[in-house]
Amino acid sequence: MSETAEQTLPESTFSIEEAGAARKRIKVEVPAERIKAKIEEAYSELQRDAVLPGFRRGRAPKRLIEKRFGGDLKQTVKQQLVAEAYEQAIAKNSLEAIGEPEIDLSKVELPESGAMTFALEVEVTPEFTLPSIEKVxxxxxxxxxxxxxxxxxxDNLRKHFGHWHDSTEPVKETDTVVADVKVVGEDGAVVTEQPGVTLAVKAGNIAGVRFEDLGDKLKGSKINDLIKLEGTAPADHPEEKVRGKKLSIEITIKGVKHMHLPEVNQDFAxxxxxxxxxxxxxxxxxxxxxxxxxxxxxxxxxxxxxxxxxxxxxxxxxxxxxxxxxxxxxxxxxxxxxxxxxxxxxxxxxxxxxxxxxxxxxxxxxxxxxxxxxxxxxxxxxxxxxxxxxxxxxxxxxxxxxxxxxxxxxxxxxxxxxxxxxxxxxxxxxxxxxxxxxxxxxxxxxxxxxxxxxxxxxxxxxxxxxxxxx
The missing domain is CATH 1.10.3120 (Trigger factor, domain 2)
Structure with missing residues (x-):
């Protein structure tokens, strides 16, 4: 469609509503004349390029093209009209969209006659006032x-060039521990089992649960020792089924690694x-x-x-x-x-x-x-x-x-x-x-x-x- 022909078509109309924090609902009405022109344009382009048995390229009758491609073509036109209307609504209403529009296209109908109406929602840059930044x-x-x-x-440089070796001594604060971890839920069912987990001897996370006393629990332990911890999974735990529930963690020490640090001398320098x-x-x-x-x-x-x-x-x-x-x-x-x-x-x-x-x-x-x-x-x-x-x-x-x-x-x-x-x-x-x-x-x-x-x-x-x- 030429730019001149496009400009003669009636424009879609929009209304903007608040739909929550930094969120807008855009209601759209696409005029029937615009829909008809877009469909005719799509058929013309398809008729020019379509190849049907018994007809040369561009010679197939429109009724056969409609029968063969009508459903897919109208779906394409519908998507084009929705995308076009969304871009126009954003531009004309000076909205700063920061996410993709949310719309269920399966529920948008391209009518046989009359206007097409639909609504979509989009997240936008929130409106707010900055505080004074003078003399903070x-x-x-x-x-x-x-x-x-x-x-x-x-010391940090020495650690960078240090190397780990197996140790049979009790766990020290500077060691790392290799352990098998078993997590059991409130109902006694095993949530997960993780063999060969490397743990630092300090506060840390196990199975998505934070343990501030993990280092204290590990210090002094030996190979084959069993350490038990109790904790509660946070509300945003990756595993939805355990969120907010108590978990029992069993840590079986399988190995202790001790770091040998190089001496700071002439050779090291x-x-x-x-x-x-x-x-x-x-x-x-x-x-x-x-x-x-x-x-x-x-x-x-x-x-x-x-x-x-x-x-x-x-x-x-x-x-x-x-x-x-x-x-x-x-x-x-x-x-x-x-x-x-x-x-x-x-x-x-x-x-x-x-x-x-x-x-x-x-x-x-x-x-x-x-x-x-x-x-x-x-x-x-x-x-x-x-x-x-x-x-x-x-x-x-x-x-x-x-x-x-x-x-x-x-x-x-x-x-x-x-x-x-x-x-x-x-x-x-x-x-x-x-x-x-x-x-x-x-x-x-x-x-x-x-x-x-x-x-x-x-x-x-x-x-x-x-x-x-x-």
Whole structure:
């Protein structure tokens, strides 16, 4: 259909209704004349290309084409009209759709005569007001690259080059345990059995249940010991049938792994490309200074996030929050990569986070909308060079070529998260530029952080970072 002919057709009409938090219901009426023109156009195109027995291409009678292809053709026209109307409704009503429209096409009928009516629902960017960002009170921790931190960096380096070996001694805090895990439900039925599970001797998750005392339970145990735990599956447990129910966990110790750490001496330093131990420690010190600068900024950023969450009244579309869970996991993995956490530990962290990803998804989604609105207000843009620069930093930390890491991030769906990480960093910088910053002792701030509610509980009525009225 030509553009001129298209413009002469009567347009579809729309009405928009609220359908919940950040959700709209769009009612559509497609005029009969428009339907008829679209069907005739589809038949003309099909008649031009159709090949039926006994007829040359483009010569088959319309009645035979209708008999042979009519049903499929009308289904196609119906889908085209729905898609066309949806796009027009979004554009004409300036809606910022953030999800796919929800509609059951099987319940939409293409009438033999008269207008076609249907309704669909779509999630949209929520409307909200940003809090004042002038003179937000932020505490800056004094982090020093002291001897204690340098020794810890040396120990971490030793662990990186350490190797595990089997041990017959009782389990120590620095060991890992290989065990068979059996999970039994309230009714005595076995929920799952997992052989050869590797457990760190610290608080952790087993079968989707968090055990803060896991490390204490494992310490001192020996091969073939049986450890029993009792817990309750969380409401968002991956296995729906056990949600909110008590579980019994049996851990049978099958092996103990102890790490042998290399000595920090001349040979160790030269293996890493340094002339001596002093050169190695100087390099670690320089890296530690950079790391602490990033940790300082992260500590202040967390206060900004907490202030924004506490002071922004923002309702989320429920279904979008569920879809956001995957993004939460990808973003957390990227954050851990940025901190230089080894890949094996990242996998462990992500498995633990998967349990609480529903709550974290809501927090991340609220922050996404808040930070997006702030970025627009500040006129912040992210150039590809900035994303590439962050990519190079990550690649250096993991000893990979940037091109290889880029492919890995693309495959894992993390490139968008890398972009958002850069953008959010620039937004935080802009807020901090007009904040009231006070330097405090790191232990004092750490103690304050311990007493604050989790970000998942932060809402308009939850106490968080104060806003200065000076």
């Amino acid at each position: 009170a932020v505490k800056k921790p004094k982090l020093e690259a002291n001897e204690e931190r340098l020794n810890l960096a040396v 030269q293996m890493l490309g340094f002339e001596n131990v002093d050169g190695l420690k100087k390099d670690l010190h320089d890296r530690l200074v950079v790391q602490l600068e990033q940790e300082t900024k992260n500590a202040m950023a967390q206060q900004i996030y907490r202030y924004l969450l506490q002071n922004t009244n923002l309702e989320l579309p429920a279904k979008l929050s569920q879809r956001q869970m995957g993004n939460v996991l990808r973003r957390r993995a990227l954050d851990l990569m940025q901190k230089g956490v080894p890949e094996a530990e990242i996998v462990q962290h992500i498995d633990e986070l998967r349990i609480s990803s529903a709550q974290q998804a809501a927090v991340d989604l609220r922050l996404f909308f808040i930070m997006s609105k702030l970025a627009t207000g500040f006129g912040i843009n992210v150039e590809q060079e900035e994303v590439n620069g962050r990519l190079v930093q990550l690649a250096e930390q993991y000893g990979q070529r940037p091109e290889k890491l880029a492919r890995q991030l693309q495959q894992n769906g993390q490139m968008e998260q890398l972009y958002l990480q850069v953008r959010d960093g620039k937004v935080v910088d802009a807020v901090l530029a007009q904040a009231e910053i006070t330097e405090v002792d790191e232990k004092t701030l750490a103690e304050e952080f311990k007493n604050l509610p989790p970000l998942a509980n932060i809402g308009p009525n939850v106490t968080a970072v104060s806003h200065s009225n000076k």
